[in-house]
Amino acid sequence: MPLSLSSSSSSSAPTTHRYDVFISFRGEDVRHGLLSHLQAALHEKQIGTFRDDGMDKGAAIWEELVDAIRNAKLFVVIFSKNYASSSWCLKELVQIMEHKNNKNEHVVVIPVFYGIQPTHIRKQTGTYHTAFAEHEGSSEDPCHVLEWRTALAQAADLLASPLMRTGWCPALSKIFISCSHEFDDKGDYKEVYSRDDEAELIRKIVKAILPHCANIKHYMDGRNIPFICNKNYTLLEYLLIMRRELKEVVVIGIWGMGGIGKSTIAETLFNKYSSEYESSCFLTNSRELASPCLNNICNTLLSQLLNQDLHITNIGVVDSRIISKVKQKRAFIVLDDVVDSSIASDLVPMLRNCLCPGSIVILTTRDRSVLTSGGVQQIHEIKKMSYGDSHKLLSRYVFSDSHSKEEYDKLTARVINYAYGNPLALKILGSFLRGKSVSEWDSALKKIKKLSE
Incomplete structure (x- = not known):
């Protein structure tokens, strides 16, 4: 199943689709730069991406987005200058952190700090302070604003540890992009990012994502039978x-x-x-x-x-x-x-x-x-499978789990003996015997024995 990407701009994916990779971002900050390049890099790794920019945000879209979050196991949150100015992003982050807190070790959240330091997010200073001042001065429910502040602090504190320099710290799963400042025509500061820095950031994001993707991808054959690790x-x-x-x-x-x-x-x-x-x-x-x-x-x-x-x-x-x-x-x-x-x-x-x-x-x-x-x-x-591994594989095909039913135990042993540790033979026999009664098994195995004599 290809991995998919959802954006904080909106989501219209069907609720039946499972999102293995969910990326939360502020569209105006990264949509036409970092995000598009990240999409291309993920595409090269055969990781499918999903974008539905430009759609209206409504109740139906939000329900589908929440469903996508609840079904995902890997999240990338791109904290940028204007991330906190979007109530949609903040609501999304609350859902992500609640999902992680509920699932704990089964959910991975990778924070990316794009031209901003973790302390600005943790303490809600700088542009984040301005954004929250506007939220608190609006008609937003104070309880919701408190949830947003808590979610930001939790996300910024993921695997927190003192960082001595700007850059990638693999042990902390944190990604930074450095920026310099120049004066614009009006004498104001502006942030300047180099293309090399952004290219390096994308490389590091992909590198951080891939191991987690590998952990949740399993080989499945045409009948969706999990691989037996022999x-x-x-x-x-x-x-x-x-x-x-x-x-x-x-x-x-x-x-x-x-x-x-x-x-x-x-x-x-x-x-x-x-x-x-x-x-x-x-x-x-x-x-x-x-x-x-x-x-x-x-x-x-x-x-x-x-x-x-x-x-x-x-x-x-x-x-x-x-x-x-x-x-x-x-x-x-x-x-x-x-x-x-x-x-x-x-x-x-x-x-x-x-x-x-x-x-x-x-x-x-x-x-x-x-x-x-x-x-x-x-x-x-490659040598023949052991009896135990053969039993697991056959049971997966016949009974949809790794254990056979008691009344089939002796017949299962006969099938394994005929297959002689050959996985293909076990799959063929298992598919043929699936759903058949004990007497049908016995009759089929007698025919197989007769043909092999």
Whole structure:
């Protein structure tokens, strides 16, 4: 499910949609600068964004907005100069902080301080003091104004600690952008932001968002069955974590018989970790792309990594400008179901030379020699699932949870024995037996036994 972005300007998303990323902001401060650039950066990471600027704010819109907040787990609040002047923003912030206080550790709020210091928000000084003076002088309910003040103080105090300098403090999940001051034509101060500072701020916001996005994304197959985290996956994940800190291009080979779970594991690793890299690419059905199509593979691969349409006609002659761009981004690449040795022997060395150090390349194959021909040293064989993991997977398909019903226990054991630890076989059998009675199970298993004799 793509992650979505909601704005404090308004929201018209259907209440059935779940917002994993909700960004609160003051439109007049950031809509045409920071926000639009942030949208583009998130889009590059395949994080969908949602904007409905310009719509009227009304009761129906507010109800939908509150529903979106209650269904979200990750929030980014951009505190800018005029944030507190909007009662809509403040009401939104109250809902966010109440949601966090109710859910506690399950909800993450990342504050971004855009040209303003946390103390101005915490103590409501400067433009925030002016804004509240106007709120208190209006017809606003004093109780609402007090709620707004409390929510601002709580948000500014998230993971509070003394900050010695302006900048990004990853331990505190706080983001700042520095600004300088100049005199305008009237002799008044004006704030000046450099494009480099804003570009760096966006990079840091995205970097802060991505790990949380990875935590709430789970691999789901076509039937929305959660991935069973088995020993094969655990070992590969550990290898990936240990190797990705190296200052080199890491190439990992995954091999095993058909249906054993190679692609599923590669997809799960890709879904979980690719967002931490500047670019990524997952090429499926590589077994259909034999040696005459190596140029096509290279063209598709580099086009996706650079997010542009390239026309590479010869894998041996790639424009140096393209290579230079690729070397600037750490990449996460998966070549799934590779069957032709030339893909590994020709493509892997090229990737080692042109990718940025710290990049990850994963190849899956049924033929171990494909990997050795490409000089892949980190090779992991996917072995059959344990009885316990097989039981969990089968139960997910048949009973919609990880536990079988008591009257099916003996029959479940027979199915697991027939599948012999092969995830694909378990999925097929589980889908076939789902909703059938004990007698139907017994009849089907007798037929399977007869056919296998």
